[in-house]
Amino acid sequence: MTRTIARTRTSRTPRALVAAVGATAVLALAACSDDAGSGGDAASSGSGGAGGGTVTLVTHDSFAVSDDVLAAFEDESGLTVEQVAPGDGGALVNQLVLTRDAPLGDAVFGVDNTFASRAIDEGVLEPYTPAGLAESAVRYAVGDGGELTPVDVGDVCINVDHAWFDDAGIPEPVTLEDLTQPEYADLLVVTNPATSSPGLAFLLATVDAFGEDGYEAYWAELRDNGLKVADGWSDAYYVDFSGSEGAGPRPLVLSYSTSPAFTPTEDGTASTTGALLDTCFRQVEYAGVLAGAENPAGARQLVDFLVSEAFQADVPEQMYVYPADDSVELPAGWAELAPLADDPWDLAPEDISAHRDEWIQAWTATVVD
Template identity: 25%
Template sequence: MAAFGLVIVVAACTSGPVTTNPGTGTATGSATATGGSETITVYTALEDDQLAEYIPMFEKSHPNIKVNKVRDSTGIITAKLLAEKDNPQADVVWGTAVSSLLVADQQGMLEPYAPAGLEAVQPQFRDDRNPPTWVGIDAWMSAFCANTVELEQKGVPVPTSWADLTKPEYKGMIVMSNPASSGTGFLSISAILQMMGEEQGWKYLDALHQNVVQYVHSGSKPCKMAGAGEYPIGISFDYRAVKQKNDGELIAAVFPTEGSGWDIEANALVKKANIKPGAKTFLDWAISPEIMGEYAKNFPVTAVKTDVPIPEGYPADPTKQLIKNDFNWAAKNRDAILAEWTKRYDSKSEPK
């Protein structure tokens, strides 16, 4: 049965760089409190439509901090961080999978920092060391987008479970995120291996592979493809499925009956010789009540409890949908999982 559980021992979709100009303010620790300005580089895997809402809030309250925002899929952000280990370019990581941040943390790449307001963060959403190396903002989970019109025309029902997706009637109908480039893809693969055990999990993935047309390099793209009618079913994540459904697309947002894989979108300060005060100001803001309320409009499970209603389209108790998740296991075995997955299934990946 799905359960909202963590096992954390060690603290711990695609576009090019985009530059915006959020600012500083007079928050504690900000270099701009004296009237100066600085530029910080923020790596993020948050969705573009979310950033369009969030970034202006920071710009308004901190007009003197310039943010060089680099947005990409989780896997690409992770690879970029690791490649830059000896010469880090990012100052802050914002809204990126904790399973990826754990990899960076295990390599000594994150600087411990306790942002203002940390006391309000639920214990399961932060590194348990003091000060923490990462702090979560919300959780996102596996979900399917099923194009109801396309499925009806083909005479097959909307799938309701992971098990359904391996049925022969869905052959050639499914697109899924590539776990090597997408955090959404990885959380789904990790969930299957944890729920079923590795032996049965790989057997399941072998069967699923028979029905998959393509693995794409984005967490949201499978839902977008399903919504556009390119393929009837996209294995994606909750926010994208619910948003497209609520925006009027003819899809069903499906939360699999066995439970959903999930991960925490988290923030961290990158360890480097020159840690800018503005980076700490940004991390303070990134868990503040005003932005936490905005996160809650998109995700029902947030690091800080809010009074924002659960968005329409989610299960009544979203925490019951979440499988028991061992993030340390996922981080420790990430490279081995991706190597095995690539060997077995990469032939169906879209060109990069």
């Protein structure tokens, strides 16, 4: 949820493609060395201090920042930012765990609340809390040690192609239960929770909605109603979804509540797609300092940057999610076209950590096997 083309507001949808992170951004997994971790002590809170040199950000393949915003940070800090992107959110945490003795970089961005507890429990992060963290971000904190800093917020929801339903003369679904009805047979594509972070978020939404005793039966109904499962968000949205540039055959797709802001009508007053806000799961993404970082001071500065006003203001139109700092002014039209759900489905990170593998295995047995 791999995308490698620079995004623009007029032609991209949320989480769609990877923006180039400036001329200094280097995608190089081979940059790690066996002696990683000799760079100094971690700070528990406050200003990141002066690091200098190169700082490597380990992130998912949807990270994006405007060139001028990144350049201003590099000029002010004296740092050169390099990027390593081993995959989507789930792959990211797996890689952090697998490489904890020789970290892929210095800081991480993109660990979300579906994997946050695992990252903390595996000890791949150093405690650090930026001094300038907004109050609105603090409410999304996880754990007790300050290892992860909230950066952005988004809702994973089913999206609908308005024109398809208008042309077919079928009312659009509204709820999770609606998706199992015969009139919506063969219309829905979602992503695999074992390989996709939005897919996992949607699985968790169904666990919250139907309980541990009912979510498997719900997925069996979706399966029997012609559900299609894609490995990743790009294939689901750009290949299978009828409302995207790929003009696929399915008018219902798992995406984000912000997606409709980037499929505007010609006059810009409405959207050709919509998000079903009764189906949403709240997703929070975090940043942190990696244990054993070669440049821990630079990593702390980078985390400070990710919660700074400049970066937070850049988040909506670069990564198409909401900044964790709710005082940041949002792009025009977001309130109408990209609202967050009033009452999203949600699960405590510790519950996710305790049952995530069990729920994924049960889902796989129900839907795929």
